[in-house]
Each structure stands twice: as structure tokens, then as C-alpha cells.
Amino acid sequence: MKSSAKNIVLKSVDDIFQTEENRADAQRERVQEIPLDQLKPFKNHPFKVRDDQRMLDTVDSIREYGVLVPAIARPDPEGGYELISGHRRKRGCEMAGLQTMPVIIRDLDDDAAVLVMVDSNIQREELLPSERAFAYKMKLEALKHQGARSDLTSSQLGTKLRADELLAQQAGESRNQVQRFIRLTELISELLDMVDERKLAFNPAVEVSYLKRDEQRMLLEAMDAEQTTPSLSQAQRLKKFSQEGRLTEEAMSAIMSEEKKSEMDKVTLRSDTLRRYFPKSYTPKQMGQTIIKLLDVWQKQRQKNQER
Template identity: 70%
Template sequence: MKSSAKKVELAPYDDLFSTEESRQDAKLEKIREIPLSELHPFKNHPFKVKDDEAMMETADSVRQYGVLVPAIARPDPEGGYELVAGHRRHRASELAEKETMPVIVRDLDDDAATIIMVDSNLQRESLLPSERAFAYRMKLEAIKHQGERSDLTSRQVGEKSQTSIQLVASQAGESQRQVQRYIRLTELIPELLDMVDEKKIALNPAYELSFLKKEEQRDLLDAMDSEQATPSLSQAQRLKKYSQEGHLTLDMMRVIMGEEKKSDLDKVTFTSDTLRKYFPKSYTPQRMQETIIKLLEAWQKKRQRDQER
């Protein structure tokens, strides 16, 4: 005969004797000291971690005081943890010869982790154009994947609903157009994007060049090298136009890059050897420049007086 008694689920022993305060405390995030060797970089992390002067200063600080702000990481299915925020602190800890660093471990999906990773780095003052470009692109894709999640909807930025690109722009303090232009830079081949980071190519010409096909961009590198020139905005716009019309060739690129720019036509350059002949040896370049300006001003005044006679 079957028993008519219903199954009763008993609470775990620990729960029976735990307080509400202790149960809430168990839910709070804990800061853990995790070995540096168990922390792996975020996949496709767009921000460069360099051993520059700023990094050496950070390493000195970590050596003296430790890492003051915990990093954020998530469990890595293949073992250890994937860093979400704190890549520079991790490197500084390595340079300071630390074995562990404080980390907050969170269970995050790819999109949530990407947004935290981007936002934590966009606060830095000096970001390279390539870093900003790939960061905006990654965050935009993550927000699109998340769709209408409540923590990413209009309540975060006001009552009016926003598209994904508008949300990225407003949170970054940029115009929507500027964010779109940065994202467009990710279409440049690495060699051209490096030149943008190195300020050899300005942002506006770089945006126009991003519309060239990849093979055309590689040919452009050849033309730039042979003519020892980088494209101005007007030249980049013409290159884009010819590309879209299907008429852009390597020879045409070389012709365009070989043009004398207006800025070059407006510029007069004297070598120091030429000027030294007219000044005492004790004159510094700055003093020579000041003297030349005074002479030109005096000549201009004399010319004006002669014309008034």
C-alpha cells in the first residue's frame, strides 16, 4: 500500500541555523587574491598594454602599496580566470614581482563582460584611435546582442528610448557621427591603422581611406612609400571616389600621392646652413627667427610708406 504522505523537502542544516544577515553576506561579491598565472587576458582585448613610462610608475606604486583597486574577472571554462577589467594592473603586478592580485570574480556572459571591459578602459585619458575604434565596435555589437535588456535600455540614459549606436555615443560622451567614424577605422588594414595611431595620417583622411578595398589599401602603402607622402583629406576623398567608380589603380595612386600639396606650396624652408651665413655664430635658431621676423616687419612698414608717397 502506497503512503499518502507527501514528500517534504528539508532545508539544509546550515540554513536552519544561519541568520538572514549571514545569508545576505554570502551573496555579496568577495575580493579574492588570485595568482597572476591564473589570470588570462580578455579575448580580442582592443586596449594596448605597454611597458611605457606610465606603466613603470604604476609598477612602482604596486610595489610600494599593492593593487588598490581590485580587477574584475570571470571563470574561464578552460581553467583559471579571464580578466575583464584590470589588464594594466595585472602587468604592473608582474613588473613589481607580485605573485597575486586582488580580483572580484563574477559570472558574466560574453556581452556583459565586453561592455564592462570597454567601459572600464574608455575612462582613460589618452587612448589611441585604434583602441577607441575597436572598443566602440565591440560595445556596439555586445549591446545589439543583448537587445532590450532592462539594464541597457533608456532608463540608463533618460526616458527617451535610444538605438544601440545612440546608446554607445551618449555613454561615451561623443556624437553618434563621431562614434560611427571611429568604428569605420576598423576597416583599415593594420599598417594604415598604425599610421593613424602614430599621427602620420589624420583621422579625416583615414576615414575616407577606410572605404578602399583591402588590396587597394595595400597598393596605397606602396604608392605612399614610393612618393614619400601621406594623403591629405582631398587626396583621400579622390582615392575613395575612384575606388567606388572602379577606376583606382596603383599608377593613379602614385600620381595622386606625387602631387604637391597646397600646404607645401605655401611653405618656405631655409636650412640652418643657409641662415648661418648671415648671423653671428652665437645666435640660436630661436634668436635667428626673431631677428628675421623683425627685419621682415621693418621691410613691410618701409614698403607701405613707399606706396603712400
């Protein structure tokens, strides 16, 4: 009978005397200094990295204190790493002249990576509507995938939440509001930019998102021609006409050329027009007070003329 001793693998001395604490420590995530040129942006990352004043403040902080919170990345099969959280910190490091930044490397699948990426950014107060819209959409899709695979939305009590309900709960929004944000992703880029720039109000924008893309482009032209944006009432009628297949160029022009009630009750004077009549030192409040006084004098004069 042949001996099977040659199949026996002896443990090393280190393995024999290694404690559970040592083994657990070996599996803990560690912060590594990763070269910036090895960090690639997350695919379809919805959060914009802007070289604004906040970025300049971040650069100053990095120069003085370094990167206080490590970024999170995952290995890229094609080499290097895909950045999941820390795009603004990476840009700050580049502007500060650094070559590396501290990063935690995690093995995450696509859905788990999306959840970490969104959750790491979604609580920022200065998020643009477009950023929140695409972040909600990406997270909702990831939650749906996870729920389909392993029922991760079930609680210990056995109550299963819909993916959009779970997203709303985690975001601190109503389910309807989450869905309304996601509707913004259906806008063409020009209209979505107007929402970010507060040139197109949120509620009308949600209604406009139901228009076909060619209808949205037609709306852009009508807005430019009339030098106005749709009110909520106008946007709702545009949506209704579109759904009924009656949104012609003539119908859109007729709706957009309507005088809004709010505009009928409002008189607007541009500040550069008024500045010609006031000293440079006058504040807007002082200008307003002076205008009211002058109108009072004008009204009294008119009354005197009528009494004669």
C-alpha cells in the first residue's frame, strides 16, 4: 500500500502560532498611497467636479493638513483602479501638486460600487438637481438588481420594501419626490442645464420631461422666441397635448405666448436702468425707498391737478 504522506501539507510555524486577532487584522482594509494617474473616474459618475471656491478651499486644506478622509476605489481589470468615492479629493490633490493620495481598495461588484458612490455624495447640501436626479436613478437600478438577486430589501421582521421606497427612506425624501427627480433625467441636456442654473423651475421641468425629445427641442425654440419659460400650468398643458398627439408647433407657440398671471401683476425694472438715476453709493433698499417717496409726491401732484 502506497503511503499518502507526500500529500500532507505542513503548516508553517507562523501559521501555527498566528492568533485570531492576527488573522482578522490581515483581512482588515488598509489605507494605501495610490498614484493619482492610476485612479480612473467612476463610469457615468453623476457628481460634477468643479474648480469653484469650494474646490480652492479643499486645495488649501489638502496643502495644510493632507487628505483627511481616504478615497475608496476598486481594482480595474484593465489596470489601475476605478475611483468610487473621492473624485473631488483627487482633483484637489492634483491642484495641490501631489502625486499620490490615500485610498482604501475594495473588491466591489458594479451594484455595490454604485451604492457606495452615491451614498458617499448624496448628502452634500450643494448638489445640483441633475446630480441628484442621476444619482437616484443609478442607485434605484442597483437596488433593484440586488433585490432580484438576494432580497436585500427584506428586514428581519419580514417586511419587504420596494426598491424606490427603500431609496426614498434612505434619502429622506418621499417616494414621489424621488421619482420626480428621476424624471429630470429624461430632459435634453439644454433643458437640464437650465434647471441647474435655476432658469427653469423644478415643477414645470418635471412636466416637460414627458415631452418627446423633438418636442423638447421645439420648446427650446419657443422659449427663445418668447423670452420666457413655461409656468407649471403651461407645462402641464404641453404634456397633455403631447400625450394626445396634438402638440404642434402652433399649439406650443400659442401656449407659450400666453401672458402669465404673475407677470400681469408684476412690473420689473432692471437695476442697470435704475442706476442711471441714483448715486453709486445707494443700496437697492435706498433706491426702493426713494422711488416710493417720489411716487408719493407724483400722486399728490396728480390729485391737486384733478381738483383744479
